[in-house]
Amino acid sequence: MDKIVNPQTERILVNRLFLTGGHVQVDIVRSLFDTKMAGLLDGAGGASCHLCTASDEEIKSIDWVRSGFTINRLISDAGQLFDDVNEDHFLKLPSKQRLGITHKPTSDINIIAASPLHAYLCVFWWYMLLIYHLDAGHKVWSPSDDKVNASMRRIRAILLVKCSFSVDIPSSQGGTSTTGNIARNCFLDKRDFLKWATSSINLSDKLLLEKIQTYLSVVLRLVNSGNLINCSKMEELCKETYEYILVQFPWANVTPSLHKLLSHSFKIIGEYNNGRGLQNLSEECLEACNKFVRRIGKILPEKQHSLTMYEIF
Numbered sequence: 001m002d003k004i005v006n007p008q009t010e011r012i013l014v015n016r017l018f019l020t021g022g023h024v025q026v027d028i029v030r031s032l033f034d035t036k037m038a039g040l041l042d043g044a045g046g047a048s049c050h051l052c053t054a055s056d057e058e059i060k061s062i063d064w065v066r067s068g069f070t071i072n073r074l075i076s077d078a079g080q081l082f083d084d085v086n087e088d089h090f091l092k093l094p095s096k097q098r099l100g101i102t103h104k105p106t107s108d109i110n111i112i113a114a115s116p117l118h119a120y121l122c123v124f125w126w127y128m129l130l131i132y133h134l135d136a137g138h139k140v141w142s143p144s145d146d147k148v149n150a151s152m153r154r155i156r157a158i159l160l161v162k163c164s165f166s167v168d169i170p171s172s173q174g175g176t177s178t179t180g181n182i183a184r185n186c187f188l189d190k191r192d193f194l195k196w197a198t199s200s201i202n203l204s205d206k207l208l209l210e211k212i213q214t215y216l217s218v219v220l221r222l223v224n225s226g227n228l229i230n231c232s233k234m235e236e237l238c239k240e241t242y243e244y245i246l247v248q249f250p251w252a253n254v255t256p257s258l259h260k261l262l263s264h265s266f267k268i269i270g271e272y273n274n275g276r277g278l279q280n281l282s283e284e285c286l287e288a289c290n291k292f293v294r295r296i297g298k299i300l301p302e303k304q305h306s307l308t309m310y311e312i313f
């Protein structure tokens with residue numbers, strides 16, 4: 001299939017239950033993917049982006065941003081790459097040449113994954129890392145650097161005491177304390193978030209952070225809304241934001257989530273969601289089930305647990 005298909009309309013399983021006097025048809029529609037699932041389906045486990053074939057260098061290049069954004073990663077291309085050469089030989093090619101493909105795609109439908117909640121969480125995580133780096137005066141992107149980590153611990157404590165925001169604190173389940181609501185409220189600068197998060201940062205950097213926060217907050221609210229969006233205006237805003245980040249913070253990493261938000265969100269809205277924000281595709285309900293799934297995992301013996309998990313999913 002060489003045409004991008006909206007996964008919202010992809011029918012992956014049709015069961016027919018024959019009953020007396022008629023039948024019931026059950027359609028299960030695949031509509032939500034996280035990045036790991038997208039990588040499993042499209043074979044691009046090593047790619048910077050599951051929507052375009054831009055390399056790690058390109059997504060950090062102003063020239064590439066100015067040249068315009070496109071959704072050009074096609075499952076058929078990935079399958080063809082595998083078919084053209086021996087698999088062992090293919091996997092030895094440089095990642096850029098393989099377009100980040102790590103295995104043969106397991107789907108024949110292009111994956112247009114929209115994750116509005118995770119856009120909030122992941123972009124907020126990137127934004128906090130930017131703050132920690134600036135607070136530490138460490139203008140080389142290295143989140144595990146000791147000075148950056150010290151800033152992170154200090155800013156976390158300040159935000160907890162001054163704003164009652166529990167940000168980036170590792171949880172026992174392997175995630176962090178940052179929720180969608182915390183990310184949303186911080187981007188809206190509730191409880192003077194920015195003032196406290198940047199209390200030790202110089203004024204010029206503080207002003208840059210303030211501007212980025214405003215830009216990202218607007219883009220994220222558009223993505224998470226259910227309103228009709230002017231996608232061409234949104235594209236302009238995304239491009240301006242992307243360029244601003246690259247110009248002001250050339251040393252900062254551009255994470256896949258930030259790239260996806262600024263390069264592709266307006267196109268997903270315009271071409272795959274009838275011009276409306278992606279609120280209808282939010283993972284919030286799905287994520288809310290996590291605690292119940294975890295509870296089941298704790299209660300059931302291992303053998304029964306895996307069977308129940310199979311039935312849940």
Ligand SMILES: [Zn+2]
Binds near residue numbers: 054
């Ligand atoms: Zn991309």
